[in-house]
Amino acid sequence: MALAAARRLLLHAGSRLGRREAVDGARRFANKRVLVETEGPAGVAVMKLRNPPVNSLSLECLTEFTISLEKLENDKSIRGVILTSECPGIFSAGLDLLEMYGRNPAHYAEYWKNVQELWLRLYTSNMILVSAINGASPAGGCLLALCCDYRVMADNPKYTIGLNESLLGIVAPFWFKDMYVNTIGHREAERALQLGTLFSPAEALKVGVVDEVVPEDQVHSKARSVMTKWLAIPDHSRQLTKNMMRKATADSLIKQREADIQNFTSFISKDSIQKSLHMYLEKLKQKKG
Numbered sequence: 113m114a115l116a117a118a119r120r121l122l123l124h125a126g127s128r129l130g131r132r133e134a135v136d137g138a139r140r141f142a143n144k145r146v147l148v149e150t151e152g153p154a155g156v157a158v159m160k161l162r163n164p165p166v167n168s169l170s171l172e173c174l175t176e177f178t179i180s181l182e183k184l185e186n187d188k189s190i191r192g193v194i195l196t197s198e199c200p201g202i203f204s205a206g207l208d209l210l211e212m213y214g215r216n217p218a219h220y221a222e223y224w225k226n227v228q229e230l231w232l233r234l235y236t237s238n239m240i241l242v243s244a245i246n247g248a249s250p251a252g253g254c255l256l257a258l259c260c261d262y263r264v265m266a267d268n269p270k271y272t273i274g275l276n277e278s279l280l281g282i283v284a285p286f287w288f289k290d291m292y293v294n295t296i297g298h299r300e301a302e303r304a305l306q307l308g309t310l311f312s313p314a315e316a317l318k319v320g321v322v323d324e325v326v327p328e329d330q331v332h333s334k335a336r337s338v339m340t341k342w343l344a345i346p347d348h349s350r351q352l353t354k355n356m357m358r359k360a361t362a363d364s365l366i367k368q369r370e371a372d373i374q375n376f377t378s379f380i381s382k383d384s385i386q387k388s389l390h391m392y393l394e395k396l397k398q399k400k401g
């Protein structure tokens with residue numbers, strides 16, 4: 113409830129918690145975890161996730177992300193968004209495991225509702241979305257990239273991307289799966305989802321998880337040049353086409369949002385699933401030392 117109130121305040125009261133400033137004709141607004149810079153005439157915004165250390169999608173981060181997106185969507189001068197990260201070497205570590213571990217069912221339900229909301233907003237956005245994937249992008253990180261219209265990834269074998277949920281002992285929800293199938297086809301998705309494959313950039317390109325792999329220092333310039341190409345298409349025809357391609361997938365979640373929240377809550381609350389998450393978190397800790 114508190115988050116919903118914060119969201120309304122941020123959105124309608126003109127960024128009381130956020131900042132808005134003009135720099136050389138460019139505009140920027142920032143929440144704590146999302147920075148947005150817009151370039152006047154081009155109608156393009158660059159949205160940078162900055163939730164260190166790994167851009168995990170905590171409830172606060174999801175909320176700020178959704179609000180920022182909503183603001184851009186409502187700003188008729190903005191036609192495209194480049195989505196990227198300010199955390200070195202990490203695009204996004206995906207959903208925040210600490211939001212799904214050791215909490216109560218009401219928290220899980222609230223968290224999942226916000227995950228759904230961000231996904232629906234990103235996936236059905238009228239704007240052109242290009243992701244500049246400048247780091248690791250597992251699970252929910254990959255989901256963010258898959259929502260975009262075009263994905264450019266840095267050519268660094270240390271960075272991997274994919275829906276790796278099964279490695280955590282959890283299951284990608286049907287709408288994650290649907291988007292994966294839409295992107296890489298049924299057979300590849302079936303295999304990658306069961307194995308929890310995290311693809312290197314070269315593999316991701318081969319299978320179609322990303323559209324282009326470029327040297328790390330060219331990710332942003334390439335994303336911009338891709339955006340320029342997409343901006344040349346009339347908005348109305350591109351938007352109607354995008355809607356035609358994505359509507360069925362989005363609608364299948366819209367029709368059963370409440371049931372999906374219930375499924376998630378009961379699944380994630382199971383002792384066996386909590387145990388798997390505990391083990392995975394321990395593994396992440398051990399990796400360090």
Ligand SMILES: CC/C=C\C/C=C\CCCC/C=C/C(=O)SCCNC(=O)CCNC(=O)[C@H](O)C(C)(C)COP(=O)(O)OP(=O)(O)OC[C@H]1O[C@@H](n2cnc3c(N)ncnc32)[C@H](O)[C@@H]1OP(=O)(O)O
Nearest residue numbers: 168205206207208209248250251252282285375376379396
């Ligand atoms: C029937 C079905 C019905 C409904 C569906 C039900 C259920 C489930 C669906 C859930 C879908 C889930 C989607 C997800 O996104 S789950 C998250 C998956 N993410 C990962 O697996 C990534 C894990 N992280 C890593 O691999 C590495 O951290 C990473 C990103 C490669 C970076 O590596 P490195 O730079 O070395 O950094 P560290 O590993 O040392 O991490 C630093 C710090 O961050 C913590 N951390 C990492 N990832 C997460 C995360 N996702 N959430 C929260 N915290 C994270 C890590 O533990 C370290 O913490 P510390 O305190 O030790 O500093």
